[in-house]
Amino acid sequence: xxxxxxxxxxxxxxxxxxxxxxxxxxxxxxxxxxxxxxxxxxxxxxxxxxxxxxxxxxxxxxx
Numbered sequence: 001x002x003x004x005x006x007x008x009x010x011x012x013x014x015x016x017x018x019x020x021x022x023x024x025x026x027x028x029x030x031x032x033x034x035x036x037x038x039x040x041x042x043x044x045x046x047x048x049x050x051x052x053x054x055x056x057x058x059x060x061x062x063x
Contacts, residue, residue, distance in 0.1 A: 022049065022058070 006012040021027040033044035043063045050059045 006015065018027070018030065027049055030047040031044060032047075035042045035044070045060060045062045047058060047060050049056050051057070
């Protein structure tokens with residue numbers, strides 16, 4: 001996986017926890033909500049692992 005640069009240690013820790021759970025096959029889903037930013041129509045984002053053609057992929061749905 002890639003390792004982006006973060007401005008806060010908490011952001012880095014959050015990303016590492018997600019990365020580890022994906023690598024350990026313990027990731028179920030991640031829901032991010034209450035977005036406060038430029039995209040005013042964005043309510044939430046759902047992430048989960050799906051199987052496509054026998055490969056694990058990270059799926060993202062946004063509303």
